[in-house]
Amino acid sequence: MSYTDAFFYFFAALTVGSALVVTFSRSVIYAAFALLFTFLGVAGLYVLLQADFLAVAQIMVYVGGILILLLFGVMLTTRVTNAEITTGTVQGLPATVVVGILLGTLILLVSRATWNVQESLPDVTGTTTEIGERLLTTFLLPFEIAGILLLVAIMGAAMIARSTDKTKEAA
Amino acid sequence: MESLLTSILGTNLLTTVIYCALPLVFVLTYALIAVLGEVKISAWMQDRLGPMRTGPWGIIQPLADVLKLLQKEDITPSASDKFLFNLAPFVTFMGSYAAFAAVPFSSQYIGASLDLGIFYVFAVGSIGVVGLMMAGWSSNNKYSMYGAMRSVAQIVSYEVPAAMALMIIVIYTGTLNLQDIIVAQGGGIWNWFVFGGPKADVVLASGRELQASWANLVFLPLFLATFVMYYVSALAETNRTPFDIPEAESELVSGYHTEYSGMKFAMFFMAEYANMFLVSVVASIAFFGGWQSPYGTTIGALVGVPWLSPVEEFLWLAFKGFFFVFVMIWLRWTLPRLRVDQLMYMCWKVLIPFSFGIALVVGFLVMIM
Amino acid sequence: MSGYFTDIKDGIWTVLVGMTITWKHMFVKKVTIQYPDVKRELPDRVRNRLYVNMDDCIGCDQCAKACPVNCITIETLKALPTDDLGSTSTGNKKRLWMPVFDIDIAKCCYCGLCVFPCPTECIEMTDVFEFSEYHRKDLVYHFGTMTPEEITVKRAEVEEYQREQDAKKAAAAAAAAAAKKAEADAAAAAKASEAANIPPDTTAPVS
Numbered sequence: 001m002s003y004t005d006a007f008f009y010f011f012a013a014l015t016v017g018s019a020l021v022v023t024f025s026r027s028v029i030y031a032a033f034a035l036l037f038t039f040l041g042v043a044g045l046y047v048l049l050q051a052d053f054l055a056v057a058q059i060m061v062y063v064g065g066i067l068i069l070l071l072f073g074v075m076l077t078t079r080v081t082n083a084e085i086t087t088g089t090v091q092g093l094p095a096t097v098v099v100g101i102l103l104g105t106l107i108l109l110v111s112r113a114t115w116n117v118q119e120s121l122p123d124v125t126g127t128t129t130e131i132g133e134r135l136l137t138t139f140l141l142p143f144e145i146a147g148i149l150l151l152v153a154i155m156g157a158a159m160i161a162r163s164t165d166k167t168k169e170a171a
Numbered sequence: 172m173e174s175l176l177t178s179i180l181g182t183n184l185l186t187t188v189i190y191c192a193l194p195l196v197f198v199l200t201y202a203l204i205a206v207l208g209e210v211k212i213s214a215w216m217q218d219r220l221g222p223m224r225t226g227p228w229g230i231i232q233p234l235a236d237v238l239k240l241l242q243k244e245d246i247t248p249s250a251s252d253k254f255l256f257n258l259a260p261f262v263t264f265m266g267s268y269a270a271f272a273a274v275p276f277s278s279q280y281i282g283a284s285l286d287l288g289i290f291y292v293f294a295v296g297s298i299g300v301v302g303l304m305m306a307g308w309s310s311n312n313k314y315s316m317y318g319a320m321r322s323v324a325q326i327v328s329y330e331v332p333a334a335m336a337l338m339i340i341v342i343y344t345g346t347l348n349l350q351d352i353i354v355a356q357g358g359g360i361w362n363w364f365v366f367g368g369p370k371a372d373v374v375l376a377s378g379r380e381l382q383a384s385w386a387n388l389v390f391l392p393l394f395l396a397t398f399v400m401y402y403v404s405a406l407a408e409t410n411r412t413p414f415d416i417p418e419a420e421s422e423l424v425s426g427y428h429t430e431y432s433g434m435k436f437a438m439f440f441m442a443e444y445a446n447m448f449l450v451s452v453v454a455s456i457a458f459f460g461g462w463q464s465p466y467g468t469t470i471g472a473l474v475g476v477p478w479l480s481p482v483e484e485f486l487w488l489a490f491k492g493f494f495f496v497f498v499m500i501w502l503r504w505t506l507p508r509l510r511v512d513q514l515m516y517m518c519w520k521v522l523i524p525f526s527f528g529i530a531l532v533v534g535f536l537v538m539i540m
Numbered sequence: 541m542s543g544y545f546t547d548i549k550d551g552i553w554t555v556l557v558g559m560t561i562t563w564k565h566m567f568v569k570k571v572t573i574q575y576p577d578v579k580r581e582l583p584d585r586v587r588n589r590l591y592v593n594m595d596d597c598i599g600c601d602q603c604a605k606a607c608p609v610n611c612i613t614i615e616t617l618k619a620l621p622t623d624d625l626g627s628t629s630t631g632n633k634k635r636l637w638m639p640v641f642d643i644d645i646a647k648c649c650y651c652g653l654c655v656f657p658c659p660t661e662c663i664e665m666t667d668v669f670e671f672s673e674y675h676r677k678d679l680v681y682h683f684g685t686m687t688p689e690e691i692t693v694k695r696a697e698v699e700e701y702q703r704e705q706d707a708k709k710a711a712a713a714a715a716a717a718a719a720k721k722a723e724a725d726a727a728a729a730a731k732a733s734e735a736a737n738i739p740p741d742t743t744a745p746v747s
Contacts, residue, residue, distance in 0.1 A: 003184075029308060033255060036262070036301050056287050056294045064297030068327055071304050075320065128286040128347060216562045220572040399552075505558040521548060 008048050015041030028074050032067065039063050053127045194271040194282065197489075202444040204493070206233040209500050216504040243433040248310065251430065255309035259302050260431070260438035266299025267445040274452055275350045277462045277484035284376075288349040289337050292453060293330065296408075299442060300326050303427050306439070310430040318426025321511070322410055322417030328518045329407040329414075333450075335526035336401035339533050340364055340457045343390070344381065349453075351375040353461035360465035365398050365458040367391035386540060393529050393536075398458040400522050400529075402495070405450035407514070409443065412503040416511055451495030452488065462488040587650045587665040590643050592683040596628040596662035599636035603654035603663050611647035612654060615640035617698045628660045637698075638684055639691040645671065646679040 018037035025031045039062045046055035135143045207230060214221030222229035247256055270292045272282035285291050300323050307319020341347055343364075344355050354376045355369055356362050362369045367390040369383040407414040410426075418426040428439045455461060462484035471479025509517070573580050604612040617637040619625055625634035654663055673679050686694070 029252075030255075033301070033305060036298070040298070052285065052287055053290075056291050059297065060290070060294035063301060064294060064327075064330070067301060068297070068304070068323060071301070071308075072320070072323070075304075075308065075316070128290075212566070214572075215566040215570070218565055218568055218571050220570045220574070223572075223574060501559060501562060502555075505562045506555065 004048060007044070011041045011044035011048065013041075014038075015045065029071075032070050032074055035067055035070070036063060039067065051127060053131050190282065191272075193280070194274070194276070195268065197276070198268065198271065198441070198445050198448065201448055201489075201493075202441055203233040203237070205444050205447065205496055206236065208493075208497065209503075212497070212500045213504050216501075237437070240433060240437045245433040245435065246430075248312070248430050250311045252309035252311065255305050256430075257435070259306035259309060260435045260442070261302075262305060263299045263302030264438050264442040264445070266295055266297070266302055267442040267449065269295040269298065270449050271445070273349060274449070275353060275456070275461060276488055277481040278350075278353075279481040280485070281350055284348065284350050286346075286348050286377075288347045288352070289341060289453075289457075290347050292349075292449070293334055293337075296326075296330075296446075296449075299446070302442075306431070307427040310427070312430055314424045315427050315429045318417045318423045318429065321423075322427060325410065325414065325417060325514065326408050328515065329404045329522075332400055332518060332522035332526045333404035333408060335523070335530060336397045336404065337453070337457055339394070339397045339526070339530050342530060342534050343368060343537055344375075345379070346375060346377065348375075348377065349456050349461070351377055351379075353456055353463060355381055356460040357463050357467065359467035360460075362467075363458065363460040363463070364390075364394050367394060389536065390533065393533055394458065396525065397529055398454070400526055401457065402454055402498075403517075404522060405454060406499060406502065407518070409446045409450055409499075411447065411499050413506040413509050414514060415503075415508055416514060419508060447496055447499060448492055451499070452492040454495050455488065455491035459491050461491075582667045586667045586669075587652045588669040589645060589666050589671055590648060590654070590681075591664055591666045592641060592643070593662040593664075594638075594641065594683055594685045596630070596660045597638065597641065597683075598628060598632055598634050598660055599638045599641075600659060602657040602659065606653045606657050608651060608653060609647050609649050611644045613640060613642040613644075614638065617694060620697060620701050628662070630660050632660055637686065637694055639686055639695070641683040642680055643683065644680045646676055 015038055018034040018041065021034035022031045022038060025034060039058060043055040043058045046052070046058060210232065211221045211229070222232040225232045225235045247253055273285050273288050273291045275281040275284070303319050303322050303326075307315045307317075307322075310316070340352060344352050346352065355373050356364060357373060358369070358371065360366065362371075367387045369381060370385050370387055372383055373381045375381055406412075410417050417423070423429070428436055431439060464483065464487050469480040469483045471477065471481075471483055599614060599616040601614050601616070604610075604614050615638065617639060619635050619637055623637075625637070627633045650665070652665055655665060671679075
């Protein structure tokens with residue numbers, strides 16, 4: 001077993017283990033913090049797949065953005081000093097059915113798909129330049145559309161969050 | 172340097188471990204010096220002498236402080252969330268230390284010469300933010316909680332102008348690689364980005380050629396403003412005065428690490444100082460030529476001693492880093508603390524519009540030149 | 541809008557001004573006094589640790605009475621007529637032995653009220669302020685000059701003297717009483733004999 005293999009198993013265990021905590025933990029806070037390690041593990045797996053840009057983007061977006069937002073949401077919407085923020089199990093039967101269908105579909109897809117299996121990874125040193133070039137040439141339109149979509153989302157969020165008090169607006 | 176270490180040690184694994192631990196050695200030493208600097212400079216600026224009794228002029232005071240912290244009782248509050256409480260310092264320090272992997276300490280030593288450089292440094296910084304959140308929440312103390320919330324809100328806000336400021340340099344150089352950014356500033360003090368960037372064509376470490384001429388002087392005011400913006404955002408990101416609202420001793424006791432004691436407190440302290448040095452070193456890399464000497468060459472290269480050059484380069488980088496840490500301390504004893512609304516005003520209404528504006532102008536200039 | 545830019549300009553400018561000030565202060569002469577090595581010069585009339593010059597003390601107890609926190613304890617013994625305690629530097633004759641003269645400096649509030657009533661100016665406040673101790677009892681200063689043996693001996697002597705005096709006094713009183721009685725008896729006898737011869741004088745004092 002090479003170092004790479006050892007790292008792969010480490011990151012895989014980290015990802016799966018913390019994902020299990022996210023799923024089964026009854027405390028929302030624990031779930032949110034466990035998510036940090038899931039994201040880190042996934043980033044590690046990306047690095048092992050030589051997708052370094054994706055790995056760093058994963059940390060930047062998910063840890064730096066989404067996780068923080070999630071934690072803020074949890075902490076601001078409940079009593080902050082109360083450690084007992086828990087989730088309960090409701091709607092057992094419909095949830096089981098829906099999850100069962102989803103799981104079946106996924107298993108079917110995974111087993112039917114034709115995977116492009118290679119003996120070894122192509123020797124790539126740094127994907128950043130190529131991603132940058134592709135984004136601004138071949139995939140310019142989707143890139144711009146995604147940008148505009150995000151801009152619209154930000155403006156919409158600002159609009160919703162804005163005070164509706166007319167007197168304040170006038171001032 | 173990696174090959175040299177391997178040839179000495181014989182094994183790859185040991186080399187990797189030593190290679191990873193070198194910045195740690197540096198950060199620990201630096202933290203001692205910075206702590207001493209903090210107490211001494213604060214004392215001098217207030218017409219005091221500072222610690223004088225531990226060693227000549229009190230220079231081994233930080234060592235005594237470390238000894239004290241080691242001996243201190245490690246208290247875990249009974250109402251805290253034990254697991255997260257104990258985990259938080261490590262997550263925070265990991266976030267600070269991980270960023271050093273991409274910092275080029277000299278032309279020969281860099282943990283990982285990533286193409287992603289700046290992007291990576293920014294991304295791993297956010298892991299530390301989660302650590303702060305963890306510390307604040309698990310302490311089960313309102314001061315810690317508010318400190319953590321303020322800290323995180325502040326760091327997340329100021330990440331935008333800081334990243335935009337560095338993005339302006341990236342627009343100019345066309346690379347995220349920190350080593351490349353430094354190489355672009357070689358050849359003398361006038362080629363540093365704070366003075367408008369290179370004035371003659373340079374070949375980057377990645378082999379790409381960067382066209383430049385004396386017309387680049389038009390960038391001088393732009394990059395100078397960018398540097399100021401980056402430095403201000405960096406101050407806010409490291410929770411230093413005048414942006415030390417999260418740690419405001421007089422209102423929040425000391426923010427997220429109120430409940431911590433002993434070595435766990437020391438970990439936070441270390442993380443904070445490591446962060447200070449990180450932003451200082453990034454400022455010196457992006458705007459002040461990193462490990463480049465101001466006269467464009469090294470004494471080692473001049474006298475023909477090849478091993479001297481990397482050492483010199485390292486010293487230049489350390490010197491620049493220390494200088495910006497000194498300016499942080501200087502500012503701390505000069506300015507009063509901002510209010511939260513002033514802080515947010517500064518970020519969203521001053522720094523961000525300006526950084527976007529400058530980015531636009533620089534992009535345009537790069538396109539036409 | 542112009543206010544916005546002026547604010548930014550002012551912000552940067554004032555920060556630079558402030559930094560110049562702190563920079564200059566880095567090099568001015570420091571005000572710190574390196575205390576145990578260098579000591580501050582104290583004013584002439586500082587009030588710190590109390591000192592009693594026992595050669596001058598006459599044991600008048602005035603200082604103990606003046607003390608608002610009762611930190612001075614004085615016990616005195618009358619000197620025997622045969623004892624010679626000498627006299628103070630101000631010429632007052634000393635008439636009291638002082639087995640106990642204690643000052644509990646831990647209680648002292650440094651008001652200096654004990655200093656003024658002293659007739660011989662033997663109690664004073666010095667400029668010594670470093671007298672911390674490991675035990676509180678060490679802060680009780682014993683100014684008494686007599687050794688415990690001397691005290692026991694003297695006490696016994698004084699008691700003996702006192703007893704003698706008492707005995708003398710009692711004897712004297714008894715003698716006086718006897719004399720009085722005899723006198724009275726004599727007077728009564730005389731009266732009786734007079735009454736027989738002369739009519740009583742109404743103006744005579746009634747004894």
